[in-house]
Amino acid sequence: MSERQEAGTATPHRVLVLGAGYAGMAAAVQLAARVGRRDDVRVTLVNAQERFTERLRLHMTATGQRVAQLGIPQLLEGTGARFVRGWVTAVDADARTVRIDDDRVLHYDTLVYGLGGVADPAAVPGVEDHAFTLDSAQDAELLAGRLARLGSGTVVVAGTGLTGVESAAEIAERYPELTVVLLGRGEPGAAMHPNAGAYLRSALARLGVEVCGAVEVVKVLPHAVGLAGGERIAADVVLWTCGTRTSPLAAAAGLTVDERGRVVTDATLRSVSHPDVYAVGDAAAIRQRYGVMHGTCQGGMPTGVHAAVSIVRALRGKRPRPFRFGYYHTPVSLGRHDAVVQFTRPDDSPRRVYLTGRTAARYKETVTASPWPTYGRMKKAPASGAFWPRGGRFTREER
């Protein structure tokens, strides 16, 4: 119960969730389902678009594949939560307000900050002007248009992380007439078990992807990428998937952030500098015993659910519990008919067990398709969203 409510005023406790990505959606739906239609709590979700962006499918969108149109306001129907479409331009953490691009000002008592992350366009010169990214559905659609018109030529995918691998494979499978070059500092699949990594690289080779796994891209030019050492690789299209950057809004608001602009949280996911702010998903720097979590959907959704449960506990005068999460898999698509699913320990190190081929592709599709129905189930049974691996001894703090 907030101080204002204890003082007997009628103003509800206002929870504002910023960002309807995997984490923010989980927070908003979980919270709305738990508070029901109580008139002393008001939940508002703010997002740039009304359509839910399935980031996990952006490489499919980028290759002209149709993906489902998922409406955020429709999903919230019946929950009592309000949806505001708009681009957040500022957070005032002292006044507890958020400004939207149409100059609306929204007030909050508790903020859930879930604005996600994007590839870092400032990583090297030329990215902003000459490269495509997969940061939003619009970005992916732009790339789709370019690839469809290309006919022949070379596509350079910069970044040998999982987004780069999935994108290169998808483009090569969809457009066999194009030359696809995957460039980056490390070998693709290097974090996997050696056999799983070898499978991944052989699948890329089978699709005709040319891999250069020990290069540093230092600039992107109109028709080439420049490498450290002076070499240039001609490119008709460059897709940039390297590095991550988060919105500058949290730092501008005076929240404590890490070197990537992520909100530093305590064990319960509250900002260490502003306890009335919870941070979730890729926008949060969440420390577990094994280290700071890296951005994934598998970890992002639990952070949203946990923040919602914590807010409900706090409203009831209870202390929020520490958040614990252990990874369990890394599913990587290799086109539509192949994939590698690397099973992991809770600290994300690879186990010996992995899946490949069509079984792995079906597994990956099941994982990719699961968030939206999960939100639907949470509306009716919020507890159904509260199951995830807590990480056992990997996340248990020593007393």
Ligand SMILES: Cc1cc2nc3c(=O)[nH]c(=O)nc-3n(C[C@H](O)[C@H](O)[C@H](O)COP(=O)(O)OP(=O)(O)OC[C@H]3O[C@@H](n4cnc5c(N)ncnc54)[C@H](O)[C@@H]3O)c2cc1C
């Ligand atoms: C091609 C690709 C494949 C991937 N595959 C996997 C996978 O297999 N498994 C996995 O676990 N992870 C995967 N990821 C990573 C995963 O997508 C992210 O970790 C996840 O999306 C993070 O969720 P989030 O809610 O924190 O942020 P996001 O999903 O990025 O959502 C952030 C939301 O905030 C909105 N927003 C941002 N700024 C503003 C603003 N100023 N105002 C209003 N709204 C704003 C955005 O529009 C968006 O809706 C993949 C990513 C990509 C690009």
